[in-house]
Structure formats: structure tokens, C-alpha cells
Amino acid sequence: MATLIHTLADHSDDVNCCAFSPSLLATCSLDKTVRIYSLSDFTELSYSPLKGHTYAVHCCCFSPLGHLLASCSTDGTTMVWDTRDGQVLAVLGQPSGSPVRVCRFSPESTYLVSGAADGSVVLWNVQSLKLYRSGSVKDGSLVACAFSPNGNCFVTGSSWGDITIWDDTMRCLYNEKAHDLGVTCCDISSHPISDGEHGSRCFQMASCGQDNKVKVWLILFADSLGVELRYKCTLSGHSAPVLACAFSYDGQMLVSGSVDKCVIIYETNTGNILHTLSQHTRYVTTCVFAPCTALLATGSMDKTVNIWQFDSKQPCAGNTVENESEVAVQNWSEDDVSAWLCAQGLTDLVGLFKRNNIDGKELLHLTKESLTNELKIESLGLRSKILQKIEELRMKMVSVSVAIPDEFLCPITRELMKEPVIAADGYSYEKEAMENWISNKRRSSPMTNLPLHSLMLTPNRTLKMAISRWLETQQKYGETT
Structure with missing residues (x-):
């Protein structure tokens, strides 16, 4: 049973997005502001609203532990805020200057993605708050984004209808037409499942679009060379374009909001409708489950945010803290x-x-x-x-040991290399991964996408020795602590 327990009506224009941290709720609006509330009593924090954007704010999101809040706007910027005092830490301008439609933190807070109306997508380094990599989709605006729970890849959705999967070096791994009239939102469940066919680990992804549909997909990590997106089913219920979708933190429920003014909550495994919520008076633009309480927030063009509570306890993600990067x-x-x-x-x-x-x-x-x-x-x-x-x-x-130096990780598998080899592009890779890359008739560099002038692989003995010395140091550290 879902019960409406509170309504927030502080925005003076359409609510575009809601986001939860373990203790806070953030909302953003066409009124150019971001507002932050405490989950203990839904009172607005003393430093709220956050003002800095000069045009409509389209999206907001917290870092995994809630230390940072990002918001993006028609003004072409993504702003990063400190949630302790509401201070601006950075104003990240989209290189093209195009309106930014969506932003998301990676699960371990290493990266922040911003996607814009011109199809450009930027990967920002959260620690330095500097641009790390950038790319773009072929057609349409970028309006949706979600990271895989392991942080190795992320998905973007475009107004053209495409779903694109990228790795953390901005290499395009997969692309598929998902919604005929355009994607509006996507989300990835934080809990892995078996694909039921090969027993391999995969994640469920939901997407919704202007075609009135909510689709469920499986993202399969088939091998070290890439991923596969496999269609699972379409969930019925909405009679108009679906603008938002999100998984609960245990992956058992999926919520969607639509132009038909309804919020529908599905049971993920069966696709059965558990609840239909009809309290909003205009389009439902955003919906999101809280990570640590049995709460759901829904936002609308009626300028309100409704907070719903479930009778049954909503389990939390079991790796919320562990995914944060090495916080003592x-x-x-x-x-x-x-x-x-x-x-x-x-x-x-x-x-x-x-x-x-x-x-x-x-x-x-x-x-x-x-x-x-x-x-x-x-x-x-x-x-x-x-x-x-x-x-x-x-x-x-x-x-616990310190983070593995990035140069010790294979660019293909993102795992510690055992037999590093140097390819013709000058980069080092795990031997087996690069041999598999080549055996699949790929003649381009995994890092640059440029043609390889030679397929010769040379053992990188210097790097192998450096990795061995690092492993020995970690072993000694573990013995003395």
C-alpha cells in the first residue's frame, strides 16, 4: 500500500526532477532553483533554495553518499554543490555551450556525466572537477543517463530514440533504437540477476519514451570485449508518453510517471501493476525511490512534489557505502x-x-x-x-588495501593485469583480452579507435615487474596492519 504522506509546493514552476540521498531530498524546476529538504521531517534546509542557474534546471542528482549535489540547466552548465552548506564547488560549462538536459554521478563518485541538447556527452572527473572525456551521439538530444552498478559503463538515451552504452573511457560499446518517438528516461537496477539462459551475470535496465511505453532490458556483460543489450518485455498501463522511470533500490519494484498524470508502480519480476497513483493534476515529470527508507517522490508540472510511503519496508542497496571510493x-x-x-x-x-x-x-x-x-x-x-x-x-x-593504480588496469577489462603486453598503439593491455580483441577481427585500437598498423603484441616486462612489486607491498601492508 502506498500512502501520500507529504506534498511539497515551494516551486513556482514545473518540477523537472527529484533526487534522494540517504538523508536528503532535492528537487529542481523551471523556476531556475534547486531546493533541498531533510527526510526526517521534510523541512527545507536553511541554505535552500540553491540559486545560480540563469535558466530552467532540468536535472539534479546526489553523489552516492550525498556529499555532493549536481544540477544542470538550459544555461549550458552543470553546477556542483556542497550539501553541507549549499556552497558552489564548481560550474562545469558544456564545451559546446548547449543546454544540459541530464547529469549523473558514477557509483563510486569517480565521474559525473552531463548530456546536452546537441547530443554531446561529457565525463567529468569528480575529484579535480575537470573535463575527463567527451563524445556525442549521432542524432538527437541527450535526455537520459544511468550508470551500471559496477561503474564500468553508463547508458544514455536520446530524443531520437537511441540507447547507447559507453565505457568509462567514452568508447561506444553498443547502440540500439529503443523507442520510436524518442527516449525520455532510463534507469539500471543496482542488483545483478542471471539472464536465465547462459547463467551469466546481467543487470536490468528500464527505459521509457514518447511512444507511451516502458521497456525492460537486460544488459549482459557477455565477455571482456563489450556488452549486449537484450529486450525483455514491455510494461503496459500508461495511455500517453512516459516521462520518467526508476527502480527501487532492491530492484523489486519499478515506477513510471506519465503525461497521463498517473504514476504506476510495477512488480519487476512479473510486470504486474502494484499501485496506480493519480494525485497529480498535470504531467508527471519525475519519480524516484529513496535509498534508505520506504519512500517514493513524484514531481509534476503542477509545481508539486508528492512523497509516498510504503507499508512494507523498502530494502536498501547493500553496497551504498562500499561503493564510495576509499573513504576511511x-x-x-x-x-x-x-x-x-x-x-x-x-x-x-x-x-x-x-x-x-x-x-x-x-x-x-x-x-x-x-x-x-x-x-x-x-x-x-x-x-x-x-x-x-x-x-x-x-x-x-x-x-582493505589502497586503490589499484590506473596504469595497472587493462583498458579493456578494467582488471589488474597479469600478463601486460604493448600493442601497436603504444598502450598496454592484458594479453588474453587483447588477443580476444584481435581474434574478433578488430583491427582498431581499443583506446583510440584508430587502425592498428601491426597486430604484434610485445610483453611489457617493466610493467609486469612494477605490478608484482605493488602486490608484494600490499601483502606486507596487510600483514602489519
């Missing part, structure tokens, strides 16, 4: 701890921990006594579970 636990913020609680199935404790300002340092110092006397947790079983999870966290801290 003792440096976690209160929001980081909230995300960790959700990932451990302890969502009910988020409010209690936030009220007591439990950050990473405090989390690691929690004891049976402090849980009982200070946090007033009476259940012996719950206290034991919390302490067990904290101990597991400590063990992970001991065993």
Missing part, C-alpha cells in the same frame, strides 16, 4: 553512517544515530554500555547485531 571509516560523516546502517538492514536506527550525532569516529567507539545507557537500545538482540556489524566493519578496515 573514521572520517565518515553522519550521512555516511546513515548509509551504512541502511546497507546493514538497520534503517530504523538512522534517526536515532543522527539525533545523537554518530559519525564514523563515534561509530567505531560504540560499546554495549553506550548502546544501552546512552542510545537507550533495550533489545539485547539488536545491540548484539549492531556490535557484530561494527566488528565486521573493523575487520574490513584492517584488510
Whole structure:
């Protein structure tokens, strides 16, 4: 059962997008502003609304742990905000100056994608807030984007109707016409499934479009050479163009919003309609599930955002914290701890921990006594579970190693190389991956797409020795920590 628990009516024009972090809700509008609310009581934060865009704001999104918020606009920029105080960290201008329609952070917060009306797509480095790579689709505006949960690739959708899959070097892996009258939105479930045929791991993707359809696809990582997009089914229910779609964080539900003013919630596995919500009075432009609570936000051209709550608990993604790039636990913020609680199935404790300002340092110092006397947790079983999870966290801290240097990763597989070889393009690859590349009658460089003047592969012994020394260092580090 979905119950309407709150309506936000602060925007003075159409609501274009909503986004959740573990503790916040962001909304953006044609009125040029971004507004941020606390999930504890849906009050607007003191620094909201965020003002900086000079034209309509089309999309907003949080980094995985909610430290950053990105918003993009007709003014041709993507702005990055600090969610602690609402300060602008960067104004990223689309190189072409074209209106930016969509933006998304990668799961590990390494990249930020911005897609524009002229078909250009830019991959920004989040750490440096500088342009990393750029590309473009052949036809149409870029209006949709979603990252795979492993961060190795992302999908874009265009007004021309194409779905394109890119890797993190902006290499086009796959392209398919998905919706005859144009794609409007897409999302990828964070939970892998089996394709049911070959037993290989794949992810479910949903897309919707001007053709009134919601389609479900499978993204299969068939081999080290690329991916395959396989059509699964079409979900019925809407009588007009579908403008938004999103998976719940456990992948069990899929929501869509339409020009017919309805929000439909499907059971992903069966395609059955669980709920039809008809409270909006104009087009539904956005819908999104919260990561750590059983909440759904829907936004509309009626200038409102509706917050819905489900009777059954909405499970959280189990890797919310782990996907954030190498944040030491003792440096976690209160929001980081909230995300960790959700990932451990302890969502009910988020409010209690936030009220007591439990950050990473405090989390690691929690004891049976402090849980009982200070946090007033009476259940012996719950206290034991919390302490067990904290101990597991400590063990992970001991065993964790530093990030693998990028030059040690094969550009094709993005895995640590064992037998690196140098190709004619001057780049080093894992020997087996490059041999497979060539055996599939590919005569171009995986990195540059330029023709290879030779198919000879030369062992890179210097790089292999460097990788071996690095592995030895990591082993010694693990033994002494």
C-alpha cells in the first residue's frame, strides 16, 4: 500500500526532477532553483533554495553518499554543490555551450556525466572537477543517463530514440533504437540477476519514451570485449508518453510517471501493476525511490512534489557505502553512517544515530554500555547485531588495501593485469583480452579507435615487474596492519 504522506509546493514552476540521498531530498524546476529538504521531517534546509542557474534546471542528482549535489540547466552548465552548506564547488560549462538536459554521478563518485541538447556527452572527473572525456551521439538530444552498478559503463538515451552504452573511457560499446518517438528516461537496477539462459551475470535496465511505453532490458556483460543489450518485455498501463522511470533500490519494484498524470508502480519480476497513483493534476515529470527508507517522490508540472510511503519496508542497496571510493571509516560523516546502517538492514536506527550525532569516529567507539545507557537500545538482540556489524566493519578496515593504480588496469577489462603486453598503439593491455580483441577481427585500437598498423603484441616486462612489486607491498601492508 502506498500512502501520500507529504506534498511539497515551494516551486513556482514545473518540477523537472527529484533526487534522494540517504538523508536528503532535492528537487529542481523551471523556476531556475534547486531546493533541498531533510527526510526526517521534510523541512527545507536553511541554505535552500540553491540559486545560480540563469535558466530552467532540468536535472539534479546526489553523489552516492550525498556529499555532493549536481544540477544542470538550459544555461549550458552543470553546477556542483556542497550539501553541507549549499556552497558552489564548481560550474562545469558544456564545451559546446548547449543546454544540459541530464547529469549523473558514477557509483563510486569517480565521474559525473552531463548530456546536452546537441547530443554531446561529457565525463567529468569528480575529484579535480575537470573535463575527463567527451563524445556525442549521432542524432538527437541527450535526455537520459544511468550508470551500471559496477561503474564500468553508463547508458544514455536520446530524443531520437537511441540507447547507447559507453565505457568509462567514452568508447561506444553498443547502440540500439529503443523507442520510436524518442527516449525520455532510463534507469539500471543496482542488483545483478542471471539472464536465465547462459547463467551469466546481467543487470536490468528500464527505459521509457514518447511512444507511451516502458521497456525492460537486460544488459549482459557477455565477455571482456563489450556488452549486449537484450529486450525483455514491455510494461503496459500508461495511455500517453512516459516521462520518467526508476527502480527501487532492491530492484523489486519499478515506477513510471506519465503525461497521463498517473504514476504506476510495477512488480519487476512479473510486470504486474502494484499501485496506480493519480494525485497529480498535470504531467508527471519525475519519480524516484529513496535509498534508505520506504519512500517514493513524484514531481509534476503542477509545481508539486508528492512523497509516498510504503507499508512494507523498502530494502536498501547493500553496497551504498562500499561503493564510495576509499573513504576511511573514521572520517565518515553522519550521512555516511546513515548509509551504512541502511546497507546493514538497520534503517530504523538512522534517526536515532543522527539525533545523537554518530559519525564514523563515534561509530567505531560504540560499546554495549553506550548502546544501552546512552542510545537507550533495550533489545539485547539488536545491540548484539549492531556490535557484530561494527566488528565486521573493523575487520574490513584492517584488510582493505589502497586503490589499484590506473596504469595497472587493462583498458579493456578494467582488471589488474597479469600478463601486460604493448600493442601497436603504444598502450598496454592484458594479453588474453587483447588477443580476444584481435581474434574478433578488430583491427582498431581499443583506446583510440584508430587502425592498428601491426597486430604484434610485445610483453611489457617493466610493467609486469612494477605490478608484482605493488602486490608484494600490499601483502606486507596487510600483514602489519
